[in-house]
Amino acid sequence: MSETTPEVRADRAREVSEALGGVRERIEAACGAAGRDPGGVTLVVVTKTRPVTDVVLVHRLGVRDLAENRDQEASRKAAVCADLALRWHFVGRLQTNKARSVASYATMVHSLDRQALVRPLGAGARAAGRVVDCLLQVSLDGDISRGGAREADLAELADAVAGESGLRLRGIMAVAPRLVDPWRAFGVLPGILERLRGNHPGMDVVSAGMSNDLEAAVGNGATHLRVGSAVLGARHVLG
Numbered sequence: 140m141s142e143t144t145p146e147v148r149a150d151r152a153r154e155v156s157e158a159l160g161g162v163r164e165r166i167e168a169a170c171g172a173a174g175r176d177p178g179g180v181t182l183v184v185v186t187k188t189r190p191v192t193d194v195v196l197v198h199r200l201g202v203r204d205l206a207e208n209r210d211q212e213a214s215r216k217a218a219v220c221a222d223l224a225l226r227w228h229f230v231g232r233l234q235t236n237k238a239r240s241v242a243s244y245a246t247m248v249h250s251l252d253r254q255a256l257v258r259p260l261g262a263g264a265r266a267a268g269r270v271v272d273c274l275l276q277v278s279l280d281g282d283i284s285r286g287g288a289r290e291a292d293l294a295e296l297a298d299a300v301a302g303e304s305g306l307r308l309r310g311i312m313a314v315a316p317r318l319v320d321p322w323r324a325f326g327v328l329p330g331i332l333e334r335l336r337g338n339h340p341g342m343d344v345v346s347a348g349m350s351n352d353l354e355a356a357v358g359n360g361a362t363h364l365r366v367g368s369a370v371l372g373a374r375h376v377l378g
């Protein structure tokens with residue numbers, strides 16, 4: 140941050156520090172239960188709708204991976220916090236006309252769910268001289284109106300991403316459908332990844348798990364957890 144570094148209030152710092160500690164403990168416990176090394180799980184803190192002071196605060200608490208779901212808010216925060224060497228993850232519904240912009244600052248795009256995004260993302264990455272890690276978002280209930288590709292469309296999408304320079308195909312992402320046991324929902328992810336790895340052995344990322352279901356995600360091989368409210372409190376704005 141530059142001379143404009145916003146002030147972080149002490150009470151907010153204490154609150155977030157405690158909440159973050161709690162989430163880190165949950166992740167360790169879930170790894171213990173699953174017989175996994177916590178070093179293989181990256182906590183991505185979702186800062187959508189939160190002020191820049193929260194970004195500064197979680198950075199101070201050791202977090203380097205942050206996520207946003209809207210290009211306008213993400214690009215603004217990435218620019219304001221450029222000095223902090225953060226890795227920005229894009230996790231929201233992605234419009235084709237925003238793909239170029241997202242590729243200019245995102246380290247990893249979790250929500251690549253259709254062919255139409257591949258070329259603009261690749262063009263944006265190349266224009267910025269960057270390589271952007273991409274995850275294929277899979278719809279676990281087949282209702283693609285809520286984002287995600289049908290499982291049957293993943294292989295073709297994987298080939299398209301792998302063939303686009305500027306993009307690196309890294310893995311898959313999923314959101315548990317509402318009202319479904321997340322253990323059951325995430326249970327299909329290891330098999331989906333394994334099948335895609337047949338043609339794309341470099342795929343090694345599974346982004347799954349949010350505040351309420353991170354244990355089920357860790358138990359099913361998640362390497363990246365996207366956690367917002369359990370760290371930063373309930374959102375007062377829809378995001």
Ligand SMILES: *Cc1c(COP(=O)(O)O)cnc(C)c1O
Nearest residue numbers: 185208230349350365366367368
């Ligand atoms: C907001 C959001 C999250 C974080 O959700 P919480 O329940 O606040 O942890 C994770 N993934 C995506 C795609 C989101 O939009």
